Amino acid sequence: MTKFNDTLLRAARGEKTEHTPVWFMRQAGRSQPEYRKLKEKYSLEEITHQPELCAYVTKLPVDQYNVDGAILYKDIVTPLAGIGVDVKIKSGVGPVISNPIRSRADIDRLGEFHAEEQVPYVLETIKILTEEQLDVPLIGFAGAPFTLASYMIEGGPSRSYNLTKSFMVSEPQAWQALMDKLGDMTIAYLKAQIAAGAKIVQIFDSWVGALHVADYRAFIKPTMTRIVSEVKKTGVPVITFGVGASHLVNEWHDLPVDVVGLDWRMQIREAEERGITKPVQGNLDPTLLIADWNVIEERAKDIVEQGVEHGAHIFNLGHGVFPDVQPATLKKLTEFVHTYSAQLRK
């Protein structure tokens, strides 16, 4: 094992780094031929439930792209099964839930979360990776309560979250009970990942951009504040992220998070103009990874420059890698960001 590369952790804490660290959301999985080959032999469930397989998939992009962090190969709905949610990942669709929440009684029926009993394979994967294999930080993660609740109430992915938002505003007490339960679960899940070896965590509030600021403050922020405060007690840095949530960026900055994740819609310099002083993560538009390399380089250059100007910056995409992206592109991009940012940060 070579020397541990802690660039990602230092950037997350706002410290000076020699280069801008890089990782990509969804860097492991469908965009990799090795993964697709594995899928011919094993189901998604088999891969995520067998720690050795899951560790292999998680580590692959680190070896191939030379990124500065490994993100655990898991879905954000993983912990829900343990508390009594009948969730399946349906290929081409996403998480599908056969017993969606329709009332307060459905919420009261949800059980307690115990990571060691309910997701031992997640913790085992982290241990394999962090004790023996990785020379970069393992990034733990969890879905945020709003995003998880949206799956639990809609019964699957949604474009507009009609049932979720209607439930939230019509039954605010039941909603808070749900947030409390999902908050407890998320705290326990992230703490368990950290205890197993995760050195940094990201909270995916992927779909919370569907709310306006006033609703975010009333229905979401107290729970998010509690989660982040609790997780921060472990000492590891916390990143927050969501899609189409530029209007909530100041709310996120208010949370005790270390890093504010930006999707591609708000550039780093605009976030700065809006008062974002914390380290930022992002934000190359992932749709552009199928464009010509000169376009990708030009965009990456601009983002690296904005990041250096901002100070602490973790280079990432504005959302996950699409399946049709060439691994060679991600390798080249990582190398470019490393080299160019090292020149600027000298």
Place this chain on the structure above:
Amino acid sequence: MTKFNDTLLRAARGEKTEHTPVWFMRQAGRSQPEYRKLKEKYSLEEITHQPELCAYVTKLPVDQYNVDGAILYKDIVTPLAGIGVDVKIKSGVGPVISNPIRSRADIDRLGEFHAEEQVPYVLETIKILTEEQLDVPLIGFAGAPFTLASYMIEGGPSRSYNLTKSFMVSEPQAWQALMDKLGDMTIAYLKAQIAAGAKIVQIFDSWVGALHVADYRAFIKPTMTRIVSEVKKTGVPVITFGVGASHLVNEWHDLPVDVVGLDWRMQIREAEERGITKPVQGNLDPTLLIADWNVIEERAKDIVEQGVEHGAHIFNLGHGVFPDVQPATLKKLTEFVHTYSAQLRK
């Protein structure tokens, strides 16, 4: 015919009104039982191509809800067939295009738009409505070039616009050629609607929120400026609207539009804090129309108050009416906004 109600037009021009005018995006169509009954007998194409039927559908919500404007019952892709795009509206999917744009040659093949020859039924519908039937303004509309281009390049609806954005940045000259053609079409289409009797127009750039500000300025804004400037020569007010585009609201305000449409993510008072001084339109979250009435009223009250404080305001939803909304809810909501705003505006 009763006295013509021009409240919508006066609000759009920033003039004082006795009450806040109301209309709802997608107020005509699937949420109305009369429409669903019509659909048992006629196809969508038959309804939109037969001026009398289309006028009936367009006028229905005006009679039933007492809204202050009638929006032409049409899809934004309607004019594309005329310039050579093979587009069909597929039920449950949206516009599907069998000959998507893949190259500059595909763009060069697009024909010129002539409203009188290619969409005579649209103009005839407007004439029927405005010459004889309506005592409120007929709202004409068109899709904006980015949004139309996204259908033309992806071949249908998309969640992430990968091909569109990749084409835009990789082939900027071809992209501009497409924007020029769609710009010409949009100008001609809106002018023809106005000549036929439309008293105000809305430009739907529904999906442009997928771009960040810098790309909006480089690839979209010049064409939008040209369209709005040309249409403004007719003297009718212009509204602009898009979904998930809060980060572009100042760009829209920069265009020579009269009214800035807001989806539900950015409240009117926030828009004001960001420097939006023009009349605004919006912005009740349409997903909440299935919530309890007391929630709807509380939300509507807040929006009316913000609108009165702002000055000129057109009450609308933050996006279109969903099919499962009860007509009685829209009627009650219209009445509430009229009554409550009249008290405040005294």
